[in-house]
Structure formats: C-alpha cells, structure tokens
Amino acid sequence: MRDAAIMAAELLGWYDRHARELPWRVAPGAGSAGQRADPYAVWLSEIMLQQTTVAAVKAYFTRFLELWPTVEALAAADDGQVMGEWAGLGYYARARNLLKCARIVAGEHGGVFPDSAEALRALPGIGPYTAAAIAAIAFDRPETVVDGNVERVMARLFRVETPLPGAKPELRERAAEMTPHRRPGDYAQAVMDLGATICTPKRPACGICPWRDDCRARAGGVAADLPAREAKKPKPVRHGVAFVGRRQDGAWLLERRPDGGLLGGMLGWPGGGWDGSGVQSPPADADWRDPGAEVRHTFTHFHLRLALRVAELPADCAPVRGEFVAALRPSDLPTVMRKAFDLARTALDPA
DNA sequence: AAAGCGTGGTA
DNA sequence: TTACCAAGCTT
Known part of the structure; x- marks a missing residue:
C-alpha cells in the first residue's frame, strides 16, 4: 500500500x-x-x-x-x-x-x-x-x-x-x-x-x-x-388500531404525539396498542366502521399491522381527545399515518 | 452499552 | 415478499 x-x-x-x-x-x-x-x-x-x-x-x-x-x-x-x-x-x-x-x-x-x-x-x-x-x-x-x-x-x-x-x-x-x-x-x-x-x-x-x-x-x-456485521435480531410484529375521523366540513381529528418516543412531536391518528401507549377507546362518539383493510408498515425495530376505524363526524362533534385540523396536508403526516389516511379516504369516499 | 428511533430503494 | 441497508444520535 x-x-x-x-x-x-x-x-x-x-x-x-x-x-x-x-x-x-x-x-x-x-x-x-x-x-x-x-x-x-x-x-x-x-x-x-x-x-x-x-x-x-x-x-x-x-x-x-x-x-x-x-x-x-x-x-x-x-x-x-x-x-x-x-x-x-x-x-x-x-x-x-x-x-x-x-x-x-x-x-x-x-x-x-x-x-x-x-x-x-x-x-x-x-x-x-x-x-x-x-x-x-x-x-x-x-x-x-x-x-x-x-x-x-x-x-x-x-x-x-x-x-x-x-x-x-x-x-x-x-x-x-x-x-x-x-x-x-x-x-x-x-x-x-x-x-x-x-x-x-x-x-x-x-x-x-x-x-x-x-x-x-x-x-x-x-x-x-466486507465489512462483516453481527447478526441482527428479527423484528417482531406489533398490532394496533388507528381512528381516522373526518368532520362534515372536511377537518380531520388528529393529535400531536408527545415528544420523546416513536414519531415524537408529529401529528398522528388517535389509537394505539403498538407504541407503548396502550389501546385507546375511540376519540369521539360516532359510528366507527372497519374498512376491512389494514396498514402495514415497518419501523426500525418492528413490523406494524395497523387496523383502521373510520367515521364521519358531525359538525358539533366534541372529541374526547385530539383536535380538528382543517385543510390537512397529507404530506405533514409521518409515512405510517399518511398510509392510514390514504386507506381511510378510500373507505370514506368510495369511487 | 445496548436499544430505540423512519423511511425508501434495492436485490 | 422479505431482508438488507444508508452522510448517526440519544439515553
């Protein structure tokens, strides 16, 4: 050399x-x-x-x-x-x-x-x-x-x-x-x-x-x-649910995720069961439907299968959690949440 | 010190 | 489809 x-x-x-x-x-x-x-x-x-x-x-x-x-x-x-x-x-x-x-x-x-x-x-x-x-x-x-x-x-x-x-x-x-x-x-x-x-x-x-x-x-x-690497641990599969609600005026019910953890500080759909936050009850009283399809997404250390619940929410909806976001830009969402948005919109507005 | 933390391209 | 990998940092 x-x-x-x-x-x-x-x-x-x-x-x-x-x-x-x-x-x-x-x-x-x-x-x-x-x-x-x-x-x-x-x-x-x-x-x-x-x-x-x-x-x-x-x-x-x-x-x-x-x-x-x-x-x-x-x-x-x-x-x-x-x-x-x-x-x-x-x-x-x-x-x-x-x-x-x-x-x-x-x-x-x-x-x-x-x-x-x-x-x-x-x-x-x-x-x-x-x-x-x-x-x-x-x-x-x-x-x-x-x-x-x-x-x-x-x-x-x-x-x-x-x-x-x-x-x-x-x-x-x-x-x-x-x-x-x-x-x-x-x-x-x-x-x-x-x-x-x-x-x-x-x-x-x-x-x-x-x-x-x-x-x-x-x-x-x-x-x-080269370089050689130590064997990696297999990723486990985690399951969860996300509630995607849309008010009659087009606003979406989202919540700001707490700093520190997974997707910290980002907007996301209410729900849980997959990120240590526990399974949540619906964020608002409504007729939540199961669109029958799930979101699949892989994070650094686990695979996620996310069930969806979608609902149309009344104009006077008073959510238990979250806040309505008018004129939501899907690009403001982390990818897993945008996938849920895409699926839910298909369920809410069938072509 | 080992684990947690995203996503998209590629094979 | 699945697994690997990329101009790492924090706790």
Missing part, C-alpha cells in the same frame, strides 16, 4: 474530476481557497443526511432553505410547521433537535456556528460524525469523518474482518491515519463519495477505484464481503 499522503492526494484528484453536484456542496477546491460553504447549509444537510440517502434529502434540503434561509429564521419558526415539513424524512428526533440547536446558535452564539468539532459536538443532534463533518467541510478543519461509507472503505482497504460494531475503534484509527491536512473538507466528502458511488455495499466497482491497487480486500477477492 502506498503512503497515506499520496493516496489522499490521489483520492482528491479523483474527487476533482468526479465530485457529484449536490445542493449543499461548493465546487471542489473552493473550501480551501477561502470560498467556504455556508455553515448553516452544511449543518442542515448533515443532520438530514444522518442515516438517510442523498436522493431522499435533496428536496427536503431545498425546501427548508427556501422557507428558512438563515439559522435565525429557523430559530423563529413554528414548531408544528417544522415538524410538518420534516414529515416523511424519518427519525423525527432530528427535527426536534434541529430546532433546539438553531435556537441555541441564534440565542447564545449570535447566529454564528462554532468552528471547532469540540464546540459543535456540544450542540443537540450533533454527534461525533456530524461535528467532524461540519468542522471539516464548513471550516476546513483537519477532522477525521467516520460514517458508514468510511467504515466500509477502511474495512476493505485494510481488510479488517472483525464484524461491526466491534470493529469501529479500529476503523476509526485507520480512517485517522488516512486523513490529510490539505483540503480536509474535500477529502471528507471524497471518501464518502467513494463509498457511495464506487466502494458500494454490494458489487463494488473495484475496477475504477482510485485505490484499487492499494486495497487488501480486493487483492484477496473479499471486497464485497
């Missing part, structure tokens, strides 16, 4: 030629040339990209930047609107922490993001990866960025056969050895691009990899088998 500095330079050359154009990205070389990316945009993109694909993030990122172009604007935003705009992207604690972080930066840091990984790390929603990524990309700090892509690239390059997550410390060390002090922001994005486009989880394109002649896993013919 060649010297780390030479390999880093090689990768940067590849990045100069092949960097993807992404809405939050400045051109290769710009970061170290003093034309740095907006730290707010870098932060926003990195939070959205946590465990989330580039394809899914693009539209959300553009929308958020339109609605809230600065951290001060986001800090002043309405919580419910932010949660609604985040709906569909998943991991909703990120949106709650996004607001917390924006308000700390706007209120306690004069609207200026800290420029060191250590200080960034202290903000809500910013962990080791995100702190290093912002410091490197927005402030050109030589931090080592370790995400799933980097772990995969290092596991292959050094043929680390220890399964994840046990291999994390070793992979971090290997990644640190490879990190250059020149163009750290471009290098961070280059390694991640390499993992996303060439050193992919399945069928890596080793033939066109700038590190192909250095890679120990490729030499041994085991690149596609």
